[in-house]
Amino acid sequence: MNKEEVLERFLSYISIDTESDASSPTTPSTDKQWDLARKLHQELIDMGMSDVTIDEHAYVMATLPSNVDHEVPTIGFISHFDTTPDYTGKNIKPQIIENYDGGDIPLKGSDLILSPDYFESLKNYIGQTIITTDGTTLLAADDKAGITEIMTAVKYLIDHPEIKHGAIKVGFTPDEEIGRGAHKFDVEKFGADWAYTMDGSQVGELEYENFNAAGAVVTFHGKIVHPGYAKGKMINSMYVASEFIESLPKLETPEHTEDYQGFSTYTI
Ligand SMILES: [Zn+2]
Structure with a gap:
């Protein structure tokens, strides 16, 4: 080929x-x-x-x-x-790196660097041609x-x-x-x-089960009051959101689970 x-x-x-x-x-x-x-x-x-x-x-x-x-x-x-x-x-604007030497790859349109210190799998491709974005x-x-x-x-x-x-x-x-x-x-x-x-990541990887997930958007409404008159009235939506996040099971997150264990995750 x-x-x-x-x-x-x-x-x-x-x-x-x-x-x-x-x-x-x-x-x-x-x-x-x-x-x-x-x-x-x-x-x-x-x-x-x-x-x-x-x-x-x-x-x-x-x-x-x-x-x-x-x-x-x-x-x-x-x-x-x-x-x-x-x-x-x-x-x-792709960057084509021939014969990759295993070092950092600066994404030249930005101040980003693709580094094997962070992305260990880059080390698997030493000597090969790597194509990256320029970071923009x-x-x-x-x-x-x-x-x-x-x-x-x-x-x-x-x-x-x-x-x-x-x-x-x-x-x-x-x-x-x-x-x-x-x-x-x-x-x-x-x-x-x-x-x-054909939508995987590494050569030789075969996934034969699929992942199912559901998502929800949660909106927290606070109540604005001048701090001088706030007692018993003000509701800070950030505190409510943080309380909600705290109430989720701490170990049921992607960084703590494996195999068939379920997890939840969130973005703000
Ligand atoms: Zn895809």
Whole structure:
């Protein structure tokens, strides 16, 4: 597999801003997600995939037909093309670090530093090529890295028909980052016996269970009174919020739990 081809593909996908928006009721939640959806649709057609479709909600699907005579289960590969609204994904200026030496990586558009002292796993990639943001945007590797992997893999299989395989389905979805990626995914149309979501973190990692969570927004209303007349009247909402947080089980938090133990967490 050609590294330059992988890089070029990834960089072309991250150059398109596809930030999703939880406050939008539509699917996709933002119009700009169509830009990448249409590009992927066209690329799948151009590389010779079969049954390439894009539906009214921007879900892109395609098939690489089986090249064996016997029955083989159909497997699918899925990834999402939106990026999180937590940080901007517009005008991404990636830094490409070849032959990583295991040291600090300054994100040159900001005063941020990606350091193995903080992110120990960086040490696993010494000698490899690392792509980072310059600190002014996110990188959008989540999940354009997944899309790149899938597109490159199916292209490789098309170019190498000597590799035998059953039917392979490919699906790209909008709005995963706002929890709505699967909502309008047509499982029947996709037609896979099993599918894998390419949205992990490390090479070799396979997650086979899913995580479920619920969220709530709690608003604390205080009562404003001049401090000189406050006795018995003023309610400081910060104190009430802190009392609420204190009342949550102290050890049922992500930093204290593992395996199937439940937890709660909060942001202010
Ligand atoms: Zn993701």
